[in-house]
Amino acid sequence: MVMGDMEMKVDVAIIGNGPGGYGAAFRAADLGLDVAMIDPRPEPGGVCLHHGCIPSKTFLFLAELILDARRAASMGVRFAEPEIDLTAMRGWKNQVIENMVSGLIGLSDKRGVQLVTGTARFENANSIKLEGAEVSRISFNHCIIATGSVPIDFPGTTPGSRIMSSAGALALNDIPEELFIIGGGYVGLELGTVYAALGSQVSLAELQDRLLPGVDADLVAPLHKQLTRLFGEIHLKTRITELTEHDDHVAVRFVTPEGEEARQFDRVLVAIGRKPVSQDLGLEHTAVVVDDRGYIQVDDQQRTAEKNIFAVGDVAGGMMLAHTATREGRIAAEVIAGINSSFDVRAIPAVVYTDPQIAWCGLTEEQAKAENITVSVEKFPWKYSGRAHTMGTTDGVTKILANPEDGRILGVGITGRDTEGLISEGVLAIEMGALAEDLALSLHPHPTLSETEGEAAEIFQGSPTHMLPKKRT
Missing domain, CATH: 3.50.50.60 (FAD/NAD(P)-binding domain)
Known part of the structure; x- marks a missing residue:
């Protein structure tokens, strides 16, 4: 044979x-x-x-x-x-x-x-x-x-020894002194975090006016603040005009709101989508x-x-x-197999594994605005969380989107530590058709980060514990 x-x-x-x-x-x-x-x-x-x-x-x-x-x-x-x-x-x-x-x-x-x-x-x-x-x-x-x-490759180039795709970056052949990342989506931010932690001077360029376009801006803000300390440079509203690989460097030309720049980097990671x-x-x-x-x-x-x-x-x-x-x-x-099955998912969880992490599920605030959906939005800043204080992660935030008529939870977004696990409670709440009241009355252990979800829900009830209730008009 x-x-x-x-x-x-x-x-x-x-x-x-x-x-x-x-x-x-x-x-x-x-x-x-x-x-x-x-x-x-x-x-x-x-x-x-x-x-x-x-x-x-x-x-x-x-x-x-x-x-x-x-x-x-x-x-x-x-x-x-x-x-x-x-x-x-x-x-x-x-x-x-x-x-x-x-x-x-x-x-x-x-x-x-x-x-x-x-x-x-x-x-x-x-x-x-x-x-x-x-x-x-x-x-x-x-x-x-x-x-x-x-x-997706950068137009006119193919991944080589110095122009890398995500797969090339994960080969971790070396730690470049200077790494340039094209793309401010989750792949660019996650791999940028890895290389910056290992010692690379990371510069990043994003075509849009903020990182993680499509993710609610208030969830991205704490991460952007942290990355400005971790990365060397973050260029927004920046277009790459030329990318040329040489034996010992990559030549990059890009246009920022301040003008055109020509720079050389040891390696370039192209993370512009799939x-x-x-x-x-x-x-x-x-x-x-x-x-x-x-x-x-x-x-x-x-x-x-x-x-x-x-x-x-x-x-x-x-x-x-x-x-x-x-x-x-x-x-x-x-x-x-003959089973009457279909994709009927209300809450698809997404996680960005940066530091801090970002996770969300269900309806986002930007989606609600785009689709003209009326929602009530409440946020619990982690500066009021005892557990966040013990971990030094008080920049986080937990927010809940709910139907203003009946309080049904429509979306959850969290930025902070270990959101990869925290978001599952939001997924379950949305899939079960839970109300903010249900989440507020579910007993959360103290001190934990999961309390932030309960406290965000308590704001809807007008009875948060670790922050003052809003004045009702």
Whole structure:
């Protein structure tokens, strides 16, 4: 038997082995379907596990330790300057990834999911041809496309040794003395935090008038204040006009509100967004519809215009989040299995793992204004939180958006320490249709940061504990 001789028939073929792909594969297998999951990468996990979510959060945890050690000096505990061992850091990252890959392979084996290494291309709506695989063709009853997304390159350039994508930055080959970041979204800010903590002089340019465009400005403000201390420079309303890689530096020309500048940096990180991987899939041999930005069009059951083909995760648009992709993958699997399932989520949580963190879910204040939705907004500043004081993190804020008619919670936003965990209470409150009164009357332990959610809700009741109630007119 030579490579490419075998053919396979399955109930469900899944193209892509990231969170959307393996989420779909595991759910479909649990529902009794015969599943094959195809990806050029032999190890499951996708970009999220190998070059995105997991490695970035591994390094962000280490950056947090460094920054916490610096803050501890003002509290009476002083540490020596950290000794940075890049080889050991990369080894720790790789160990984390390997452990998680091993877990996914084990789960695939136990569920009977067939892992196929190769590149898939549709021949028609019931068959895909494979390249670089032991299997030459897979015929299927249903297919789920979960091919994800890739970073957008700066026009006229490709990632090289000095112009980096997020994947290149997470390789952590060295700590550049001067790093320039193009893009003030979450990827640029998170990786900028890592490199600044490790010792790089970080400069950042953002085209819009503030960092994290689209996130409520009051949530971003504490982070911007912290980053002005951590980064060397932050340029807003700045356009990059030229980017040229040389052997020993990258030449950058950019235009700020003050005028044009020409600078040299050791490395440049391009973090200007991501684009879906929908090209070269042979979709023209199906009825699948792709929009002008490359996103595959789906309904609320993740079904494409080709009724037996589904698409989930980044390639289908929406919020490019791993947990969203996993949920969508599970929904597609359930629909294929005959379950009446659909993507009916009121509160999708998002987290920016900077220092401080930002997390939000449900309706945002900017979205409410744009859509002319009347909301009541109350904020609890962390300067009134006892726990925040003990941790030296009083710049945070917790805010709640509620329906002014009945007090139903519509959105929650938090900036501060450990918001990645705090936001889940807001998600549950929105999904359960809870009122601000319900959250206020739920007993929160003291002293904790979770109290800030209870106290923000108490403001709606006119009875906050650690700040004066508002005067009612």
